[in-house]
Amino acid sequence: MTNPDIRDAIMTATYEALCEEGYSDLTAQAIADRTDRSKSALFYHYGSREAIxxxxxxxxxxxxxxxxxxxxxxxxxxxxxxxxxxxxxxxxxxxxxxxxxxxxxxxxxxxxxxxxxxxxxxxxxxxxxxxxxxxxxxxxxxxxxxxxxxxxxxxxxxxxxxxxxxxxxxxxxxxxxxxxxxxxxxxxxxxxxxxxxxxxxxxxxPPDERLRDSSTADERTERDTVR
Amino acid sequence: MTNPDIRDAIMTATYEALCEEGYSDLTAQAIADRTDRSKSALFYHYGSREAIxxxxxxxxxxxxxxxxxxxxxxxxxxxxxxxxxxxxxxxxxxxxxxxxxxxxxxxxxxxxxxxxxxxxxxxxxxxxxxxxxxxxxxxxxxxxxxxxxxxxxxxxxxxxxxxxxxxxxxxxxxxxxxxxxxxxxxxxxxxxxxxxxxxxxxxxxPPDERLRDSSTADERTERDTVR
DNA sequence: GGGACCTGACTGACTAGTCAGACAGTGACC
DNA sequence: GGTCACTGTCTGACTAGTCAGTCAGGTCCC
Missing domain, CATH: 1.10.357.10 (Tetracycline Repressor, domain 2)
Known part of the structure; x- marks a missing residue:
């Protein structure tokens, strides 16, 4: 199931969302926002948030x-x-x-x-x-x-x-x-x-090359004192 | 603030709710259900769930x-x-x-x-x-x-x-x-x-005497393989 | 009558998951 | 080459549910 490109995109999006929002705020929407697909596409490829x-x-x-x-x-x-x-x-x-x-x-x-x-x-x-x-x-x-x-x-x-x-x-x-x-x-x-x-x-x-911080780590700064 | 009885009741209720539901399901309602007060009473005594x-x-x-x-x-x-x-x-x-x-x-x-x-x-x-x-x-x-x-x-x-x-x-x-x-x-x-x-x-x-399991630890049995 | 304590009903924000339909590609058949 | 059927992928709108917190009003005691 799922071609490798979109799988990779969803995985790195998940990684970024986790880093930026934390696990308890890891919504399907938060992941989708970090791909160029909609939330529905996530549910199309994986049946549930848990599966992701x-x-x-x-x-x-x-x-x-x-x-x-x-x-x-x-x-x-x-x-x-x-x-x-x-x-x-x-x-x-x-x-x-x-x-x-x-x-x-x-x-x-x-x-x-x-x-x-x-x-x-x-x-x-x-x-x-x-x-x-x-x-x-x-x-x-x-x-x-x-x-x-x-x-x-x-x-x-x-x-x-x-x-x-x-x-x-x-x-x-x-x-x-x-x-x-x-x-x-x-x-x-x-x-x-x-x-x-x-x-x-x-x-x-060695670090995980696939999770090399693609997002330019600056827009993350003012979001530091969270929740 | 808050008289000691109800404070104690809320604290032990929080303990029980935590044990039975886990932290991520620790809702104000779950705590209130384990006291003889309503959820609103919780918010009267503590301003927020976080404060509890x-x-x-x-x-x-x-x-x-x-x-x-x-x-x-x-x-x-x-x-x-x-x-x-x-x-x-x-x-x-x-x-x-x-x-x-x-x-x-x-x-x-x-x-x-x-x-x-x-x-x-x-x-x-x-x-x-x-x-x-x-x-x-x-x-x-x-x-x-x-x-x-x-x-x-x-x-x-x-x-x-x-x-x-x-x-x-x-x-x-x-x-x-x-x-x-x-x-x-x-x-x-x-x-x-x-x-x-x-x-x-x-x-x-020594254990914490205040948190001695008051709830008769049996209704918890079939709820073990959870979520 | 005023304050402490409490309640049930309600609101607004948020979220996982669904669904009908759009659209692009592909192959078959004329 | 054009049309048609079909499939995989994807979307926006929607549903159904949850939950923190609010509020108007009630009771009881001083």
Whole structure:
């Protein structure tokens, strides 16, 4: 169903609407306004607003997979640093807006089986990506013996918690505090004693090219103190 | 403003409505239905739905403070175990429903200055309570030298992340994994080498007595597979 | 009689989803 | 080449419903 062009248009429109309006104001109209089609066209292609959102999560998952794949040839320690940095470096305005909306969306998962299933998949891929880094580090001999599954889960929980607190409380310091705590208390146990966790990243975790901010990020300024 | 009886009635009604309907369905009517007043009475006492929610967060904060105070005479290690257990033990249905709704509410904080300010305060009290435990443990000589502020932040982020993932992904295993990881990797650095983190809690973190489930928790059963 | 408290009926704004019909393209058939 | 039937895509207008908040008026107590 649906030719790829219009699907892509609807997905990026959804992304923009999410960033600009948040999830709870993500109306079918708000999405349509950001395409060159009418609201009815949305319902023609996807039967419901919910289906659009479900597809959007799918779209994000594809993005994650693509982005993880790009990093696989790097050494494990560099990848770990990039992963940490991805979650715990201070977001720009667009990133923050997106995290904010995504949190609202995630908060609906308990009420919505489809969202929950898709978010699970997204989470599992992330978890597996991190486990892979940890396992590769063991093989490369830079990490000490540990349980990659448990450590990955702990790290993701801490990162996620930090990000959510940063977004909901509006406190950027949080990220740096948690990063330092993670490096000192968790990664210290993981790295071989002679291995230092890099101060700066060797490369940035690649962004989702499809969601490169097409909208000229300026008309968004006076809309900042919202709702 | 407002006599304490009706305030209390509205707050517990808000709590019940949140648990049963979630935040995004928390309408003024849903709250009123759980009091013996009409919806108009709500608007008479609080000027808006938002004000009710803001007051409710306040109400929760008072509860936390009360509950933390009750535990202050216990040894630090016991308190730490109770704190960990509070966040990371498997919730019953009511607790889970409440966490779910609270997450929705927290997800609105970025858009709402009042909510954000109150949630910050709530968070700060929690952080201070945990720091206090850590400092007391240092004084009691059961903990090794560490930075209580940073460790408290790390623990709270990890706990919060674990709880959110458990709620949004519907996976209870998460909590146990994170608890084990926290004990092995973070608390291992904090406790003196000869001190063992308790397997079982000496006491439960006290619940909020005011929110004791007054509604006979049975009519809620067939409404479980919702929305 | 005045104020505190409360109610039911109502309004206005908003939204998901529907539907009848428009229109452009395509292929068949004369 | 022209016409006709048909299909996929799309639209504007509409429906049915929801919800926050208002308001005129009522009761009860001082």
């Amino acid at each position: 959102v479900a597809e959007f999560i799918e779209y994000l998952i594809e993005g994650i997979e693509l982005r993880v794949a790009k990093t696989r040839d790097r050494p494990a320690l560099e990848r770990l640093a990039a992963f940490v940095d991805w979650f715990l470096s201070e977001p720009d305005d667009d990133e923050r807006a997106f995290h904010t909306a995504l949190l609202e969306l995630r908060a609906q998962a308990p009420y919505n089986d489809v969202f929950r299933a898709k978010l699970r998949e997204s989470n599992d891929r992330l978890q597996r990506a991190l486990e892979e880094i940890l396992r590769d580090g063991l093989e490369e001999g830079v990490f000490q013996a540990h349980d990659p599954e448990a450590v990955a889960a702990l790290l993701l929980a801490a990162f996620d918690g930090a990000q959510i607190r940063q977004v909901t409380l509006g406190r950027n310091e949080y990220l740096e505090t948690i990063r330092a705590g993670t490096v000192d208390h968790v990664l210290a146990d993981i790295l071989k004693p002679d291995v230092e966790f890099p101060e700066t990243v060797a490369f940035e975790f | 929610v803001a007051e409710f967060i306040e109400y929760l904060i008072e509860g936390i403070e009360l509950r933390v105070a009750k535990t202050r005479d216990r040894p630090a290690l016991e308190r730490l175990a109770a704190f960990v257990d509070w966040f990371l033990s498997e919730p019953d249905d009511d607790e889970r429903a409440f966490h779910t709704a609270l997450l929705e509410l927290r997800a609105q904080a970025p858009y709402n200055d009042v909510f954000r300010a109150k949630l910050r305060e709530s968070n700060d009290r929690l952080q201070r309570a945990l720091e206090e435990i850590l400092r007391d443990g240092l004084e009691e000589g059961v903990f090794q030298a560490h930075d209580p502020e940073a460790v408290a932040a790390l623990l709270l982020a990890a706990f919060d992340g674990a709880q959110i993932r458990q709620v949004t992904l519907g996976r209870n295993e998460y909590l146990e994994t994170i608890r084990a990881g926290t004990v092995d990797h973070v608390l291992a650095d904090i406790l003196k080498p000869d001190v063992e983190f308790p397997e079982t809690v000496a006491f439960e973190f």
